[in-house]
Amino acid sequence: AVIISEIGVDMSRFPSAKHLAAWAGLAPGNNESAGRRRRSRHRKGNTHVQSILIEAALAASRTRTRLGARFHRLHRRFGGRANNTAGKKAAFAV
Template sequence: RNPHRSNEQQLILHRALNKVMGVDLTAIPTIGIDTALVLASELGADLSRFPTSQHFCSWLGLAPPTRISGGKPLPGKTVKVINRAAQALKQAASIARNDKSFIGASHRARLTRMDTCCAIKATAHQLARLIYAMLTKGQPYVEKGMEEFEERSRDRQLRALERKARKLGLQLVKAA
Protein backbone atom coordinates (compact mmCIF):
# COMPACT_ATOMS: atom_id res chain seq x y z
CA ARG A 1 0.00 0.00 0.00
CA ASN A 2 1.34 3.36 -1.01
CA PRO A 3 1.23 5.72 2.01
CA HIS A 4 0.72 8.72 -0.29
CA ARG A 5 -2.63 7.46 -1.61
CA SER A 6 -5.86 8.09 0.25
CA ASN A 7 -8.42 5.35 0.82
CA GLU A 8 -10.60 6.90 -1.87
CA GLN A 9 -7.75 6.78 -4.39
CA GLN A 10 -7.04 3.15 -3.42
CA LEU A 11 -10.71 2.30 -4.00
CA ILE A 12 -10.73 4.03 -7.41
CA LEU A 13 -7.57 2.15 -8.44
CA HIS A 14 -9.06 -1.13 -7.19
CA ARG A 15 -12.24 -0.66 -9.25
CA ALA A 16 -10.25 0.35 -12.36
CA LEU A 17 -8.00 -2.72 -12.01
CA ASN A 18 -11.00 -5.02 -11.69
CA LYS A 19 -12.55 -3.47 -14.78
CA VAL A 20 -9.36 -3.73 -16.87
CA MET A 21 -8.30 -7.20 -15.74
CA GLY A 22 -11.77 -8.74 -15.45
CA VAL A 23 -10.93 -10.33 -12.08
CA ASP A 24 -9.81 -9.08 -8.67
CA LEU A 25 -6.10 -9.93 -8.45
CA THR A 26 -5.89 -8.30 -5.01
CA ALA A 27 -8.11 -11.10 -3.66
CA ILE A 28 -4.98 -13.28 -3.72
CA PRO A 29 -3.20 -12.95 -0.37
CA THR A 30 0.06 -10.93 -0.52
CA ILE A 31 -0.91 -9.23 -3.81
CA GLY A 32 -1.71 -5.60 -3.18
CA ILE A 33 -2.84 -2.87 -5.50
CA ASP A 34 0.72 -1.85 -6.40
CA THR A 35 1.63 -5.41 -7.40
CA ALA A 36 -1.61 -5.76 -9.36
CA LEU A 37 -0.84 -2.49 -11.17
CA VAL A 38 2.58 -3.80 -12.22
CA LEU A 39 1.00 -7.06 -13.41
CA ALA A 40 -1.71 -5.18 -15.34
CA SER A 41 0.85 -2.94 -17.04
CA GLU A 42 3.23 -5.78 -17.92
CA LEU A 43 0.75 -8.52 -18.83
CA GLY A 44 -2.63 -7.04 -19.61
CA ALA A 45 -5.80 -9.07 -19.27
CA ASP A 46 -5.26 -11.26 -22.35
CA LEU A 47 -2.88 -14.16 -21.77
CA SER A 48 -3.87 -16.03 -24.95
CA ARG A 49 -0.28 -15.77 -26.22
CA PHE A 50 0.63 -18.35 -23.55
CA PRO A 51 -0.94 -21.75 -24.34
CA THR A 52 -0.44 -23.09 -20.79
CA SER A 53 0.49 -21.86 -17.34
CA GLN A 54 3.87 -23.58 -17.80
CA HIS A 55 4.60 -21.35 -20.81
CA PHE A 56 3.51 -18.30 -18.80
CA CYS A 57 5.73 -19.20 -15.81
CA SER A 58 8.65 -19.92 -18.12
CA TRP A 59 8.25 -16.51 -19.78
CA LEU A 60 8.28 -14.91 -16.32
CA GLY A 61 11.44 -16.84 -15.47
CA LEU A 62 9.74 -18.54 -12.51
CA ALA A 63 9.63 -22.09 -13.86
CA PRO A 64 11.95 -24.59 -12.17
CA PRO A 65 15.04 -25.49 -14.19
CA THR A 66 14.76 -28.52 -16.45
CA ARG A 67 18.47 -29.26 -16.61
CA ILE A 68 18.53 -31.51 -13.54
CA SER A 69 19.89 -35.04 -13.23
CA GLY A 70 19.79 -37.01 -10.01
CA GLY A 71 18.44 -34.00 -8.14
CA LYS A 72 21.45 -31.85 -9.04
CA PRO A 73 21.59 -29.12 -11.68
CA LEU A 74 23.64 -29.93 -14.74
CA PRO A 75 26.53 -27.59 -15.61
CA GLY A 76 25.98 -24.73 -17.99
CA LYS A 77 24.61 -21.25 -17.89
CA THR A 78 21.02 -20.66 -16.87
CA VAL A 79 19.04 -18.08 -18.77
CA LYS A 80 18.55 -14.95 -16.69
CA VAL A 81 15.14 -13.41 -17.20
CA ILE A 82 14.65 -9.87 -15.96
CA ASN A 83 10.96 -9.15 -15.86
CA ARG A 84 9.08 -6.52 -13.86
CA ALA A 85 6.07 -8.81 -13.42
CA ALA A 86 8.29 -11.60 -12.03
CA GLN A 87 10.02 -9.15 -9.69
CA ALA A 88 6.63 -7.97 -8.41
CA LEU A 89 5.52 -11.58 -7.83
CA LYS A 90 8.76 -12.38 -5.99
CA GLN A 91 8.24 -9.35 -3.78
CA ALA A 92 4.66 -10.48 -3.08
CA ALA A 93 5.96 -13.98 -2.34
CA SER A 94 8.49 -12.67 0.18
CA ILE A 95 5.61 -11.09 2.12
CA ALA A 96 3.89 -14.50 2.35
CA ARG A 97 6.08 -15.57 5.29
CA ASN A 98 3.85 -13.63 7.71
CA ASP A 99 0.54 -14.22 5.93
CA LYS A 100 -2.14 -16.33 7.60
CA SER A 101 -3.43 -17.96 4.42
CA PHE A 102 -2.94 -21.12 2.37
CA ILE A 103 -0.20 -19.38 0.38
CA GLY A 104 1.53 -18.23 3.59
CA ALA A 105 1.39 -21.72 5.09
CA SER A 106 2.77 -23.33 1.93
CA HIS A 107 5.55 -20.70 1.76
CA ARG A 108 6.55 -21.39 5.38
CA ALA A 109 6.59 -25.12 4.61
CA ARG A 110 8.90 -24.45 1.66
CA LEU A 111 11.20 -22.39 3.87
CA THR A 112 11.74 -25.43 6.12
CA ARG A 113 13.05 -27.57 3.26
CA MET A 114 14.83 -25.11 0.94
CA ASP A 115 16.79 -21.88 1.11
CA THR A 116 14.97 -18.55 1.14
CA CYS A 117 15.56 -17.48 -2.47
CA CYS A 118 14.34 -20.83 -3.84
CA ALA A 119 11.27 -20.75 -1.58
CA ILE A 120 10.44 -17.21 -2.72
CA LYS A 121 10.79 -18.23 -6.37
CA ALA A 122 8.59 -21.30 -5.80
CA THR A 123 5.91 -19.21 -4.07
CA ALA A 124 6.07 -16.63 -6.89
CA HIS A 125 5.59 -19.55 -9.30
CA GLN A 126 2.50 -20.61 -7.31
CA LEU A 127 1.15 -17.03 -7.50
CA ALA A 128 1.82 -16.92 -11.25
CA ARG A 129 -0.15 -20.14 -11.79
CA LEU A 130 -3.05 -18.69 -9.78
CA ILE A 131 -3.00 -15.47 -11.79
CA TYR A 132 -2.89 -17.39 -15.08
CA ALA A 133 -5.91 -19.47 -14.04
CA MET A 134 -7.82 -16.40 -12.90
CA LEU A 135 -7.15 -14.40 -16.08
CA THR A 136 -7.75 -17.22 -18.57
CA LYS A 137 -10.83 -18.74 -16.89
CA GLY A 138 -12.23 -15.50 -15.46
CA GLN A 139 -12.80 -17.16 -12.09
CA PRO A 140 -12.32 -15.33 -8.78
CA TYR A 141 -9.76 -16.45 -6.23
CA VAL A 142 -11.15 -18.60 -3.41
CA GLU A 143 -9.06 -18.66 -0.22
CA LYS A 144 -8.55 -22.17 1.13
CA GLY A 145 -7.11 -21.14 4.50
CA MET A 146 -4.37 -22.56 6.69
CA GLU A 147 -6.64 -25.36 7.93
CA GLU A 148 -6.87 -26.75 4.39
CA PHE A 149 -3.06 -26.69 4.07
CA GLU A 150 -2.57 -28.40 7.44
CA GLU A 151 -5.17 -31.05 6.56
CA ARG A 152 -3.43 -31.77 3.23
CA SER A 153 -0.08 -31.90 4.99
CA ARG A 154 -1.42 -34.37 7.58
CA ASP A 155 -2.90 -36.57 4.84
CA ARG A 156 0.39 -36.50 2.91
CA GLN A 157 2.36 -37.48 6.03
CA LEU A 158 -0.09 -40.31 6.81
CA ARG A 159 0.20 -41.71 3.26
CA ALA A 160 4.01 -41.56 3.52
CA LEU A 161 3.93 -43.43 6.85
CA GLU A 162 1.62 -46.08 5.39
CA ARG A 163 3.97 -46.55 2.40
CA LYS A 164 6.96 -46.89 4.71
CA ALA A 165 5.12 -49.38 6.95
CA ARG A 166 4.11 -51.50 3.92
CA LYS A 167 7.71 -51.46 2.71
CA LEU A 168 8.86 -52.76 6.11
CA GLY A 169 6.08 -55.38 6.20
CA LEU A 170 4.17 -53.59 8.97
CA GLN A 171 0.66 -52.25 9.24
CA LEU A 172 -0.45 -48.99 10.84
CA VAL A 173 -3.30 -49.13 13.34
CA LYS A 174 -5.20 -46.05 14.46
CA ALA A 175 -5.22 -45.52 18.23
CA ALA A 176 -8.65 -45.28 19.77
Protein backbone atom coordinates in the same frame (compact mmCIF):
# COMPACT_ATOMS: atom_id res chain seq x y z
CA ALA B 1 -1.46 -3.57 -11.84
CA VAL B 2 2.19 -4.09 -12.81
CA ILE B 3 1.62 -7.75 -13.58
CA ILE B 4 -1.38 -6.96 -15.78
CA SER B 5 0.54 -4.22 -17.58
CA GLU B 6 3.46 -6.56 -18.26
CA ILE B 7 1.47 -9.68 -19.17
CA GLY B 8 -1.61 -8.04 -20.65
CA VAL B 9 -5.20 -9.16 -20.41
CA ASP B 10 -5.04 -11.53 -23.40
CA MET B 11 -3.91 -14.79 -21.84
CA SER B 12 -4.47 -16.79 -25.03
CA ARG B 13 -0.82 -16.33 -26.02
CA PHE B 14 0.13 -18.63 -23.12
CA PRO B 15 -1.24 -22.15 -23.75
CA SER B 16 -0.83 -23.11 -20.10
CA ALA B 17 0.26 -21.76 -16.73
CA LYS B 18 3.63 -23.46 -17.22
CA HIS B 19 4.24 -21.40 -20.35
CA LEU B 20 3.44 -18.23 -18.42
CA ALA B 21 5.81 -19.25 -15.62
CA ALA B 22 8.56 -19.93 -18.16
CA TRP B 23 8.01 -16.51 -19.74
CA ALA B 24 8.29 -14.85 -16.34
CA GLY B 25 11.53 -16.72 -15.64
CA LEU B 26 10.14 -18.95 -12.88
CA ALA B 27 10.61 -22.32 -14.59
CA PRO B 28 13.91 -24.02 -13.74
CA GLY B 29 16.39 -24.64 -16.51
CA ASN B 30 17.47 -28.17 -17.26
CA ASN B 31 20.72 -28.84 -19.06
CA GLU B 32 21.37 -32.47 -19.91
CA SER B 33 24.42 -33.77 -21.70
CA ALA B 34 25.81 -37.31 -21.79
CA GLY B 35 23.29 -38.44 -19.21
CA ARG B 36 24.31 -35.81 -16.65
CA ARG B 37 21.70 -33.33 -15.52
CA ARG B 38 22.46 -29.82 -14.35
CA ARG B 39 19.78 -27.54 -13.05
CA SER B 40 19.98 -23.79 -12.89
CA ARG B 41 18.52 -21.81 -10.02
CA HIS B 42 16.60 -19.27 -12.04
CA ARG B 43 16.26 -18.12 -15.58
CA LYS B 44 16.21 -14.75 -17.19
CA GLY B 45 12.71 -13.43 -17.49
CA ASN B 46 10.67 -10.32 -17.02
CA THR B 47 12.42 -8.50 -14.17
CA HIS B 48 9.42 -6.27 -13.43
CA VAL B 49 7.15 -9.26 -12.86
CA GLN B 50 9.82 -11.03 -10.82
CA SER B 51 10.36 -8.07 -8.47
CA ILE B 52 6.63 -7.64 -7.89
CA LEU B 53 6.24 -11.36 -7.19
CA ILE B 54 9.08 -11.24 -4.66
CA GLU B 55 7.33 -8.41 -2.81
CA ALA B 56 4.01 -10.26 -2.94
CA ALA B 57 5.61 -13.47 -1.69
CA LEU B 58 7.28 -11.73 1.24
CA ALA B 59 3.99 -10.10 2.19
CA ALA B 60 2.14 -13.42 1.88
CA SER B 61 4.75 -15.21 3.97
CA ARG B 62 3.83 -13.02 6.92
CA THR B 63 0.13 -13.94 6.80
CA ARG B 64 -1.75 -16.93 8.12
CA THR B 65 -3.44 -17.84 4.87
CA ARG B 66 -3.34 -20.70 2.38
CA LEU B 67 -0.76 -18.80 0.33
CA GLY B 68 1.41 -18.20 3.39
CA ALA B 69 1.27 -21.90 4.25
CA ARG B 70 2.29 -22.80 0.70
CA PHE B 71 5.23 -20.40 0.89
CA HIS B 72 6.42 -22.03 4.12
CA ARG B 73 6.07 -25.54 2.65
CA LEU B 74 8.16 -24.51 -0.37
CA HIS B 75 10.66 -22.79 1.91
CA ARG B 76 11.08 -25.97 3.97
CA ARG B 77 11.51 -28.07 0.84
CA PHE B 78 14.01 -25.81 -0.93
CA GLY B 79 15.68 -24.30 2.11
CA GLY B 80 17.24 -20.87 2.35
CA ARG B 81 18.97 -21.15 -1.00
CA ALA B 82 15.74 -20.71 -2.92
CA ASN B 83 13.75 -18.14 -0.96
CA ASN B 84 13.04 -15.91 -3.93
CA THR B 85 12.19 -18.74 -6.29
CA ALA B 86 9.90 -20.45 -3.79
CA GLY B 87 8.19 -17.18 -3.00
CA LYS B 88 7.70 -16.22 -6.62
CA LYS B 89 6.24 -19.62 -7.44
CA ALA B 90 3.89 -19.42 -4.47
CA ALA B 91 2.72 -15.95 -5.47
CA PHE B 92 2.42 -16.91 -9.12
CA ALA B 93 0.34 -20.00 -8.28
CA VAL B 94 -2.60 -17.80 -7.35
